[in-house]
Each structure stands twice: as C-alpha cells, then as structure tokens.
C-alpha cells in the first residue's frame with residue numbers, strides 16, 4: 001500500500017473504514033458480509049494503473065477492478081474475495097473519440113452514461129445511446145457485464161468493437177484489428193485476423209479493460225411508440241408468443257420487455273401506499289393498484305426507429321400481425337425537433353432506483369436472471385415457478401421478460417428491506433432455490449450477484465464442468481499469481497481453488 005501511495009498519491013489510496021464502506025455491496029442481505037474489500041486505489045492514468053498492477057503481482061495482492069462500481073443488484077463495487085483491493089478506474093474518464101461517420105465512440109472506464117450523453121448533446125452529434133434502467137454507472141462496466149438497455153443497441157456487449165486491455169503482468173494488448181499499431185479499423189471491424197478476444201474480457205477476470213470502442217446508433221428521423229397492456233397474469237404467454245415474431249422478423253429492433261405490474265408500481269411509490277400488511281401483497285390489493293395506476297398485469301413498450309415512411313409501414317404490418325392475439329397498439333409519433341423525452345432515445349436516468357423502497361426501510365434488490373427460449377408457455381411456467389418461490393418467503397413477485405433475437409432474459413427483481421432480518425434470510429433461501437429450479441429446466445443465468453457466482457458455475461456441468469477447466473487453464477496462463485478479481489464468474493486462480 002505504501003508503494004501504491006507513492007504511485008497514485010496518498011489521497012488516492014483509501015484504507016479507512018469510513019472510505020472503504022463506499023465500496024461495500026450496499027444491498028447485501030448478509031449479516032456478516034464476506035465481500036468487504038481491504039482498501040481501494042484510484043489511479044489517474046494508465047501508467048499509474050500499470051505500476052499498481054506490477055506491484056500487486058510482485059506481492060500477490062488480489063485486485064478487483066471497477067469502472068464506476070454501480071453494479072447494484074449484482075454486488076455493487078464489492079469484490080467476490082474478502083480483502084481484495086478495489087482498483088477504482090473512475091478517474092480514467094476521457095471520451096477519446098466520437099466518430100459520427102462510423103457511429104462509434106472510444107472511451108475509458110470512468111465515462112458514465114450521463115457524461116457520454118451530455119457530450120453527444122453538447123457537440124450536436126447525431127448519434128443515440130442505449131442506457132440501462134439505472135444509468136449512474138459506467139458505459140464500459142455495463143457493457144463488460146453484458147448489461148442491457150431498452151433501445152435498439154440495447155445488447156451492450158454486442159456493441160463492443162475493439163478493446164485495450166492491461167493483462168495481469170502489466171502488458172497492454174489491443175484486440176481485433178487494433179493489434180496493428182497503425183490500424184484504421186479498430187472500432188469499425190469486430191473481427192480481425194485470428195481468434196476474437198473481445199468476448200474473453202466480458203464477464204471474466206482475464207484482464208483490466210482500459211479503453212473500449214462501442215458502436216452508437218445513428219439518430220433516426222422519426223420514431224413511433226406504443227404501450228401494450230395485458231390485463232391477466234396468464235397473458236404472459238400470449239404476450240411472448242405475439243411479440244417474439246416481431247423481434248425475430250426484424251420489425252422491432254430493440255429487446256421487447258414484458259414487465260409485471262409490481263415493478264412499474266415500485267417506480268411510483270413504496271407498497272405501503274397500497275398495503276401495510278405482512279407477507280405477500282394480496283391479489284385484490286394488486287387489482288386495486290393496477291386500476292389506480294392504469295396498469296395491466298403485464299406491460300410492454302414498443303418503439304420503431306427510422307425514416308418516417310418506413311416506420312409507418314412497419315407499424316401497419318405490426319398491427320396486422322397482432323390483430324388476432326392482442327388489442328391493436330396506438331402509436332405516438334415523434335420526429336426530429338420534437339421534445340426528446342417522447343423520442344424513445346436512451347436518456348440516462350436514475351428513476352428505477354426507487355424500486356428498492358418497495359418494502360420500506362433501507363431497501364435493496366437482487367437480480368436473478370435466467371435465459372430461456374423465446375416461447376410463451378415456457379416463459380409462463382418459469383414465471384409460475386419463480387412467483388411461487390417468491391411467495392413462499394413472503395416476497396412480492398417482480399419480473400421482466402426481455403425478448404431478444406432468439407431467447408429471453410428473465411430478470412426477476414427481488415425487492416427487500418435490509419432492516420428486516422427475517423426478510424433478508426428469506427432472500428438467502430430464495431436465491432439458491434431459483435438457481436436450482438431454473439437449472440433443472442436447462443436455464444442458466446446471464447449474469448449474477450457476487451454471492452452466487454460459484455453456485456451458477458456449478459450448474460454449467462457439461463462434460464464434468466469442462467467450461468470451468470477451460471476458464472481455469474486460461475486464468476492460470478494469463479494471471480499465474482492470481483491477482484485479478486479472484487472468484488469473479490466463479491473463475492478462481494490456482495492458489496485459491498482448493499478454498500472455493
């Protein structure tokens with residue numbers, strides 16, 4: 001740590017408990033949190049980062065890199081391994097390039113959604129972003145975790161095109177065509193010569209990403225948006241089976257989320273506004289709430305983006321395709337120059353954080369997010385199992401089914417009051433059960449909380465966990481001292497493996 005202080009300055013090494021608490025998992029349900037870091041170091045540039053990584057290698061100090069550390073619902077800034085030192089990259093926050101012609105940006109880890117959005121606006125750049133529901137985090141950290149937004153470029157990892165990565169020995173590598181020092185296509189061509197490495201540095205602990213190229217969406221001339229409401233619980237199957245073909249055929253470009261009403265209500269008020277009792281909110285109260293807020297049991301949002309005449313034709317086709325299954329959508333029209341809030345563009349906001357207040361007290365949430373086929377019956381069955389498990393521990397069900405090109409990410413938000421010990425214990429019973437139940441049906445998770453990374457890896461059992469052996473072989477080669485994010489995604493360096 002003294003060496004770190006001489007590299008980054010004493011005021012950028014945080015060791016006092018009052019400082020380190022900012023890097024804890026703010027939503028932890030555990031009474032004895034096993035993910036407390038020992039310190040945090042905030043380098044100002046690549047040279048300082050490199051000196052810190054080389055020192056950590058010499059002294060075998062485990063590090064946990066974060067971009068902005070806002071990974072809430074999945075562990076926040078906290079490391080899997082207790083005592084690891086947080087490498088806070090939020091000071092590496094330059095927007096290095098935004099290229100309007102080729103529609104990409106090149107950014108450092110500390111660039112947030114708000115900063116990039118402001119940069120595009122201030123410089124009158126005709127490119128749009130996709131943003132997560134809670135946008136206080138970093139563009140890079142979210143993409144590396146394969147985060148998602150509601151806009152057409154909402155599969156954030158899929159927009160990555162070329163990275164710069166610091167390996168555990170301090171060496172810097174550029175991926176894709178960036179491997180050529182005078183490359184002219186680093187952020188415009190995803191695949192160069194040889195193996196493709198961008199994916200290897202997403203949801204892994206094989207390197208620290210120091211720069212990333214990300215594709216942005218050319219701003220459309222017009223948009224058309226509709227809200228679809230499904231009144232009954234069982235309508236989930238109809239919603240999925242009606243909407244998935246629109247996605248598969250390319251009529252809708254963004255992932256189509258079908259959200260349960262508790263989630264939408266939680267953005268407006270805590271549940272005490274409707275119900276002050278214990279346990280699960282009764283269905284008759286839910287019905288009253290839906291009537292008051294004008295919500296269906298499930299709600300979905302569609303937006304078409306493009307040339308006005310083209311999207312008018314798409315809207316007509318969509319209405320025709322949906323006519324036998326659901327009520328015809330009413331589209332609202334937006335065109336360039338109208339107020340942006342009605343455009344369907346990704347505008348960063350922190351609104352969704354209000355959901356953690358649902359159960360009162362010091363709130364929190366955990367995301368359980370299995371991947372399933374885009375099939376209505378299977379989605380409804382998965383929903384029923386998850387709902388029953390939520391109810392068994394006295395929690396209201398809140399879930400979203402995000403229809404992607406061929407599959408669904410089912411994000412179940414477990415909302416709780418951290419001041420209620422019994423509720424926190426219920427959450428601890430619920431999560432492993434959800435993992436187990438989903439795995440029994442062939443559904444693995446797309447992303448998980450730091451408490452459950454080993455449990456999720458345990459479900460990846462093909463050929464006696466061959467994937468874990470492959471990951472460990474790569475880890476041992478790239479990071480033989482095991483300093484980078486031990487335990488992340490269940491990938492443990494050799495020196496910790498017997499303990500995990």
Ligand SMILES: Cc1cc2nc3c(=O)[nH]c(=O)nc-3n(C[C@H](O)[C@H](O)[C@H](O)COP(=O)(O)OP(=O)(O)OC[C@H]3O[C@@H](n4cnc5c(N)ncnc54)[C@H](O)[C@@H]3O)c2cc1C
Pocket residue numbers: 065066067068069070071072073076077089109131132133134135136137138139140141142144145146147148149207208209210352353354355485488
């Ligand atoms: C109410 C609410 C709603 C949310 N909605 C969404 C949503 O719609 N979509 C969504 O995707 N998420 C959502 N989230 C989850 C989360 O807030 C975001 O994903 C957030 O963007 C992640 O934080 P971050 O960008 O600061 O990443 P960080 O916390 O900085 O990074 C996440 C992880 O990635 C790794 N990492 C980060 N940077 C690097 C690096 N440079 N090199 C190597 N590894 C690195 C680390 O393991 C780190 O722990 C939501 C959270 C809340 C509370």
